[in-house]
Amino acid sequence: MHSVFTRGNAILAYTLSVLAALTFCCFISTVFIDYRTNAAMNTVKVVVKNVPDYSASREKNDLGFLTFDLQTDLTNLFNWNVKELFLYLTAEYSTAANKLNQVVLWDKIILRGENTVLDFKNLNTKYYFWDDGNGLMGNPNVTLTLSWNIIPNAGLLPSIFALGQHVFHFPSEYTTSRV
Template identity: 75%
Template structure:
C-alpha cells in the first residue's frame, strides 16, 4: 500500500495542520482585548542647551534635558499570550521646519513574571533629546507619551499608547554649557 515515508509525511502534515489551527485559536482569543491603561508622567526638571552636534555636523543644535516621574501599573496587560512588554517614552513637538517631531527618550523591557507596577521618581532620559535645529528653546507644546509593544506568543505585535500624557514647555533661555 503506502510506504513508511508516505505514512510519516501524512502524520507530520496532519500534526502541523492541527498545531496551526490551535495557534490561530490562541491568537483569536486575545486579539480583541484592550491593552490600554493609564500612565501618569510628570516633568521635574527641564533644561535646554545649544550644543555642537559632532555626530553629523559642527552646527549647534538644541539638546534638551528632562527629569521625569512615571507611575503606571501594567500588570493587567499580561495574559497567557503576552511574553513581554517593550515600553518606550516619546516626546512629540512641532517646530517651524517640521509639523511633527517624535523622539524616543526612554525604554524598558518587562518580562512576564516581573514587577509591572512602575513608580519611578526623578528619572533621567536614557537617550539624548536632540533637535535637528533650534526648535526646543521656548517650545511651549512638547508632549510626553508612554507607549508599548506587546510581544505575544502567537499573533500580531500591537503598538499601544497609554491614556494620559504630559505637556510641558522648554525654557525661553539656554542653560550655560559646562566648561
C-alpha cells in the same frame, strides 16, 4: 499499499495542520482584548542647551535635558499570550522646520513575572533629546507619551498608547554650557 515514508508524511502534515489551527485559536482568543491602561507622567526639571552636535555636523543644535516621574500599573496587560512588554517614552513637538518631531527618550523591557507596577521618581532620560535645529528653546507644546509593544506567543505585535499624556514647555533661555 503505502510506504513508511508516505504514512509518516501524512501524519506529519496532519499534526502540523492541527498545531496551526490551535495556534490560530490561541491568537484569536486574545486579539480583541483592550491593552490600554492609565499612565501618569510629570516633568521635574527641564533644561535646554545650545551645543555642537559632533555626530552629524559641527553646527550648534538644541539639546534638551529633563527628569520625569512615571507611575503606571501594567499588571492587567499580561495574560497567557504575552511574553514581554517593550515600553518607550516619546516626546512629540512641532517646530517651524518640521510639523511633527518624535523623539524616543526612554525605554524598558518588562518580562513576564517581573514587577509590573512602575513608580519612578526623578528618572533621567536614557537617550539624548536632540533637535535638528533650534526648535527646543521656548517650545511651549512638548507632549510626553508612554507607549508599548506587546510581544506575544502567537499573533500580532500591536503598538499601544497609554491613556494619559503630559505636556510641558522648554525654557525661553539657554542654560549656560561648558562645552
